[in-house]
Amino acid sequence: MRNPLSKKVVEIKPSGIRKFFDIVNEMDDAISLGVGEPDFDTPWHIREEGIYSLERGRTFYTSNAGLKELKTEVAKYQHRRFGLEYDSVSEVMITIGGSEAIDGALRAMIDDGDEVILPQPSYVSYEPCIVLANGVPVIVELEEKDSFKLTKEKLEAAITDKTKILIMPFPNNPTGAIMTKEDLEGIVELVIKHDLYVISDEIYSELTYGGNHVSIASFPGMKERTIVINGFSKSYAMTGWRLGYACGPKNILSQMLKIHQFAIMCAPTTSQYAAVEALKNGDEDVEKMRTAYDQRRNFLMKAFKDMGLQCFEPFGAFYVFPCIKEFGMTSDEFATRLLKEEKLAVVPGTAFGDSGEGFLRISYAYSIDDLKEGLDRINRFITRLREQKD
Amino acid sequence: MQKKILDAISKNSRYSTEDLAAMLGTDGNVIEQEIKKMEEETVICGYPTLINWDKTENEKVTALIEVKVTPQRDMGFNKVAERIYKFDEVESVYLMSGGFDLTVIITGKSMKDVARFVSEKLSTLESVTSTATYFVMKKYKEYGIAMTGGKVEEERMLITP
Numbered sequence: 001m002r003n004p005l006s007k008k009v010v011e012i013k014p015s016g017i018r019k020f021f022d023i024v025n026e027m028d029d030a031i032s033l034g035v036g037e038p039d040f041d042t043p044w045h046i047r048e049e050g051i052y053s054l055e056r057g058r059t060f061y062t063s064n065a066g067l068k069e070l071k072t073e074v075a076k077y078q079h080r081r082f083g084l085e086y087d088s089v090s091e092v093m094i095t096i097g098g099s100e101a102i103d104g105a106l107r108a109m110i111d112d113g114d115e116v117i118l119p120q121p122s123y124v125s126y127e128p129c130i131v132l133a134n135g136v137p138v139i140v141e142l143e144e145k146d147s148f149k150l151t152k153e154k155l156e157a158a159i160t161d162k163t164k165i166l167i168m169p170f171p172n173n174p175t176g177a178i179m180t181k182e183d184l185e186g187i188v189e190l191v192i193k194h195d196l197y198v199i200s201d202e203i204y205s206e207l208t209y210g211g212n213h214v215s216i217a218s219f220p221g222m223k224e225r226t227i228v229i230n231g232f233s234k235s236y237a238m239t240g241w242r243l244g245y246a247c248g249p250k251n252i253l254s255q256m257l258k259i260h261q262f263a264i265m266c267a268p269t270t271s272q273y274a275a276v277e278a279l280k281n282g283d284e285d286v287e288k289m290r291t292a293y294d295q296r297r298n299f300l301m302k303a304f305k306d307m308g309l310q311c312f313e314p315f316g317a318f319y320v321f322p323c324i325k326e327f328g329m330t331s332d333e334f335a336t337r338l339l340k341e342e343k344l345a346v347v348p349g350t351a352f353g354d355s356g357e358g359f360l361r362i363s364y365a366y367s368i369d370d371l372k373e374g375l376d377r378i379n380r381f382i383t384r385l386r387e388q389k390d
Numbered sequence: 391m392q393k394k395i396l397d398a399i400s401k402n403s404r405y406s407t408e409d410l411a412a413m414l415g416t417d418g419n420v421i422e423q424e425i426k427k428m429e430e431e432t433v434i435c436g437y438p439t440l441i442n443w444d445k446t447e448n449e450k451v452t453a454l455i456e457v458k459v460t461p462q463r464d465m466g467f468n469k470v471a472e473r474i475y476k477f478d479e480v481e482s483v484y485l486m487s488g489g490f491d492l493t494v495i496i497t498g499k500s501m502k503d504v505a506r507f508v509s510e511k512l513s514t515l516e517s518v519t520s521t522a523t524y525f526v527m528k529k530y531k532e533y534g535i536a537m538t539g540g541k542v543e544e545e546r547m548l549i550t551p
Contacts, residue, residue, distance in 0.1 A: 015551060017549055017550070017551050020549055021547070021548070021549045024548045024549050025548070030548065032548040032549060034548060034549040034550070035546050035547070035548065035549065035550050036550040036551050037546060037550055039546070123551065124551045125551075173551075291397060295398060295413035295414065296413070298412060298413050298414060298415040299409070299412045299413045301415075302411075302412035302415075303412070345548050345549055347549060347551075351551070368405070368409065368413065372409075
């Protein structure tokens with residue numbers, strides 16, 4: 001028989017998280033600070049709207065780009081929160097989570113051999129999606145000394161005449177880093193100078209602490225070269241509803257829509273109706289959840305300080321990214337031993353790129369009590385490591 | 391800071407001072423002082439515990455009573471309300487708009503207990519003109535917390551990207 005598989009697909013490495021997931025699953029009494037989704041349930045009024053849409057028998061396809069009402073609300077929301085102006089008819093499309101939008105944007109824009117600049121550590125799907133679209137990922141390794149921000153210098157060094165796209169994954173999973181208006185200025189200058197396009201994944205845009213998220217698309221001259229990706233998973237605790245969206249210039253969106261139309265048809269109808277309610281009446285829920293996350297973030301930062309574990313202060317998402325270099329182990333070894341010895345699962349930083357080496361991703365999408373239990377275990381573990389070293 | 395503290399303890403009054411300080415990014419002294427101040431100003435009025443008595447062996451009966459009263463000269467409803475809320479068995483008293491004046495919620499050991507309170511204490515007050523008593527059959531939710539069902543199990547996968 002012939003080999004049934006595509007070389008390109010076979011060569012893609014499985015996610016580093018996958019391997020860890022398998023170990024964790026074999027231990028039934030392990031607890032975890034490794035989850036990348038909110039611990040809150042979707043607010044009831046949003047769920048109720050989904051239930052109602054089922055009761056009403058709204059079980060049909062929607063138009064490819066999504067419900068008109070939802071696209072209108074998305075456009076209003078982007079304007080209200082981030083000052084972006086999109087035409088709801090031609091510049092907004094509803095997708096299966098932010099993930100589909102990432103894939104679609106890359107496929108719509110990449111020709112064979114185009115280079116895509118990808119800052120890491122960052123979410124696991126960008127690199128494989130670039131490869132699947134026949135692009136060439138050019139990794140920029142972000143560093144703790146820069147608070148894991150993308151600097152102008154680093155970006156400039158990565159640009160070649162083949163560079164076409166820059167991925168901006170901020171607020172960042174796994175580091176929690178954000179890019180402020182000032183941080184973005186230098187980036188914008190280079191993007192325009194080198195005629196690049198930007199895919200800005202803003203899925204955590206509601207979860208920033210101490211200041212509003214600034215979208216790179218809000219800079220003059222940037223809207224026409226940026227695809228803004230967002231969704232409902234993180235801000236409204238709606239991960240399982242699988243609903244996201246992309247906003248961007250019509251010429252790109254119409255091509256993304258073509259892929260979406262043939263590969264997906266449309267995003268789930270029930271989720272779309274629920275999402276309309278989320279955008280119309282959900283601001284207060286978001287605010288409540290943000291307050292709770294911020295309390296936990298403060299709590300963790302204080303705990304790490306007390307333990308003497310180095311950790312830069314993250315201002316976005318719901319992750320902290322402490323440094324474990326002092327223990328002379330790889331992230332993988334550290335996380336594996338922590339799991340085996342203390343039955344606590346965290347994600348090694350290397351799951352998000354080589355530059356995550358020496359770090360762990362710890363999620364604070366957990367109650368204070370759960371965090372305390374997890375922190376106790378980390379504290380016991382590192383105290384033992386330090387004693388062994390002395 | 392007061393608003394932040396209230397938000398944090400509104401659903402859970404058992405956070406220690408240290409935990410609260412860590413959560414709100416301040417230090418323990420500030421928390422102590424602010425809480426003391428709010429207690430003195432009776433912004434914080436108490437720290438009761440929400441108990442589902444149905445799950446214990448001690449039976450309790452709760453009743454909601456609609457009360458119509460004649461307000462007293464110079465004192466309006468307040469004086470009447472005070473005479474009612476001073477009884478130990480009275481859990482809540484609210485002044486209402488609409489068809490009656492006060493909602494009185496009381497808890498007793500038995501229906502008899504409640505009936506005795508209504509007939510002997512409440513309806514005999516001079517300014518009370520009528521009462522209507524409704525017994526609570528089941529409590530589903532109180533103070534924003536669901537009273538039915540068990541502990542919710544973690545259903546998220548242990549590790550996700």
